[in-house]
Amino acid sequence: MNATDANAATAATAATADDTFTDRRAGEALDTVRTCITLFGAVGGIVLATVAVTAATGHPTTAFMWVRGAVLFLATFLLHRYLGRVRAGDAKAFDRLRTLSAVAPVAVVGVDLVPGLCPAWYAVLQGLSALALVGVAVLTRGAALRAAFPAAR
Structure with missing residues (x-):
């Protein structure tokens, strides 16, 4: 296999992963889910930065604030990983994403x-x-994504 064939095979694999959702509504819903997860991470970064500035300026912070802020910020990467697997058609990752997005806000x-x-x-x-x-919890329970993952209920 030469370099051209290898590049074509890689492109075909990438196209297959992107083509998992032929329904436009499901693809758009997943794009919005990605935006919501990114927003979650951005606010988590702001929280950590604010705690750092607060501590640096001599104001009181607690270990709870640091640990919880870091854990929730790092959860963003887990959510993005689940989303990547969902885009590849992984029903278990879809179920995990649905569950985590419903439980985490209540816990927070x-x-x-x-x-x-x-x-x-x-x-x-x-x-x-x-x-x-x-937002992620609502979108993952919407009609478009329920239709894409009928077994994940």
């Missing part, structure tokens, strides 16, 4: 409601990131 907001655990600004920023995951 639930912890934020514990009095005295974190400052109000921190709870607000974490709540904003949770809203992005609510």
Whole structure:
């Protein structure tokens, strides 16, 4: 196999992965899911940056704020990985993405409601990131993606 054949085979494999969703609505829904996950990560990065600036300026921060901010930010990469597998047609990854996007916002907001655990600004920023995951939860339960993954219920 020469270099041209290898490039053609690679392109065919990439096209196959992209063509998993022939339904335009499912593809558009997954594009929006990607945007929501990216937004979740961006807000998570803002949270970590804000905690770092707060600590650097001598204001109080807690280990809880650092650890939770880092875990939620790093969860973005896991969600993107699941999304990549969903685009390749992996029903288990779709189920995991659906489940995580439904459970995480409830957990985030639930912890934020514990009095005295974190400052109000921190709870607000974490709540904003949770809203992005609510979007993922809604989209993954929409008709277009349910039709693309009928077994994942």
